[in-house]
Amino acid sequence: xxxxxxxxxxxxxxxxTGLAQGVSVELSMDQQYFLPGESLIVKVRVTNYSGxxxxxxxxxxWLTFTIEGRKDSVVSRLAPVPVQGEYTxxxxxxxxxxxxxxxxxxxxxxxxxxxTAIVQIPQxxxxxxxxxxxxxxxxxxxxWEQEFGVPQLEGVSGxxxxxxxxxxxxxxxxxxxxxxxxxxxPADSRxxxxxxxxxxxxxxxxxxxxxxxxxxxxxYQITARSFxxxxxxxxxxxxxxxxxxxxxxxxxxxxxADGRIKVIGGVRRFTSDDLPPxxxxxxxxxxxxxxx
Numbered sequence: 001x002x003x004x005x006x007x008x009x010x011x012x013x014x015x016x017t018g019l020a021q022g023v024s025v026e027l028s029m030d031q032q033y034f035l036p037g038e039s040l041i042v043k044v045r046v047t048n049y050s051g052x053x054x055x056x057x058x059x060x061x062w063l064t065f066t067i068e069g070r071k072d073s074v075v076s077r078l079a080p081v082p083v084q085g086e087y088t089x090x091x092x093x094x095x096x097x098x099x100x101x102x103x104x105x106x107x108x109x110x111x112x113x114x115x116t117a118i119v120q121i122p123q124x125x126x127x128x129x130x131x132x133x134x135x136x137x138x139x140x141x142x143x144w145e146q147e148f149g150v151p152q153l154e155g156v157s158g159x160x161x162x163x164x165x166x167x168x169x170x171x172x173x174x175x176x177x178x179x180x181x182x183x184x185x186p187a188d189s190r191x192x193x194x195x196x197x198x199x200x201x202x203x204x205x206x207x208x209x210x211x212x213x214x215x216x217x218x219x220y221q222i223t224a225r226s227f228x229x230x231x232x233x234x235x236x237x238x239x240x241x242x243x244x245x246x247x248x249x250x251x252x253x254x255x256x257a258d259g260r261i262k263v264i265g266g267v268r269r270f271t272s273d274d275l276p277p278x279x280x281x282x283x284x285x286x287x288x289x290x291x292x
Contacts, residue, residue: 022049037191057087193236212259241275
């Protein structure tokens with residue numbers, strides 16, 4: 001116990017000394033709520049007013065993190081966070097390092113967490129610690145899911161298809177509803193991609209359909225009279241995004257005789273979020289999904 005208190009005192013002394021010498025560390029995230037497996041990108045901003053050039057990055061562990069869960073339990077680290085490489089910061093300058101922590105920490109369980117960043121300054125034998133930042137891992141509500149076979153590459157035939165699963169997940173926070181896309185193996189043991197598609201109107205139901213290339217076509221309501229359409233490939237890449245407004249008919253998805261899917265009804269409204277961009281927009285359902 002005495003040894004632990006002594007070590008804590010050293011850490012606090014180092015931190016205070018680093019701050020007094022004109023170096024600060026700030027931690028930020030663009031959002032507070034995440035689904036399990038969703039990218040959790042933290043940005044560490046180091047500001048140097050020490051009057052000296054800081055030579056960081058020569059050691060593999062110049063930037064480390066501590067994540068705590070319930071009852072101050074430390075979250076297990078799965079692998080070292082890759083922050084290798086020379087990192088030099090001149091006096092009166094700030095630099096920011098962005099890191100996705102999901103591959104390197106066990107954040108699979110929903111709950112409340114806090115994260116702290118620690119920057120080592122080898123030339124002083126000191127470390128500077130950021131203030132803790134809170135975030136939450138939440139479950140969300142699964143609205144729909146569908147297993148599908150990944151189309152084979154051209155020239156390849158006769159092999160068993162790889163089976164994957166699309167899912168649409170809804171989260172609600174402070175009355176704001178967000179629709180998420182999730183791509184996984186059939187058993188949900190391996191998440192291939194997960195990301196927020198966008199806000200959704202309450203009491204509305206997204207309309208998903210698969211075309212003959214196993215692209216997911218999705219139409220969902222974003223305001224009282226507007227709908228968003230997206231097409232997503234079997235690799236989880238958004239290959240089309242369009243906006244439709246309610247007219248004499250409500251927009252809906254319709255498949256033609258060839259298995260291609262398009263939006264009928266409503267009036268398309270061109271926006272800066274269109275994909276492909278509006279001036280060069282083409283029908284995404286006429287093309288096979290891109291493959292790496």
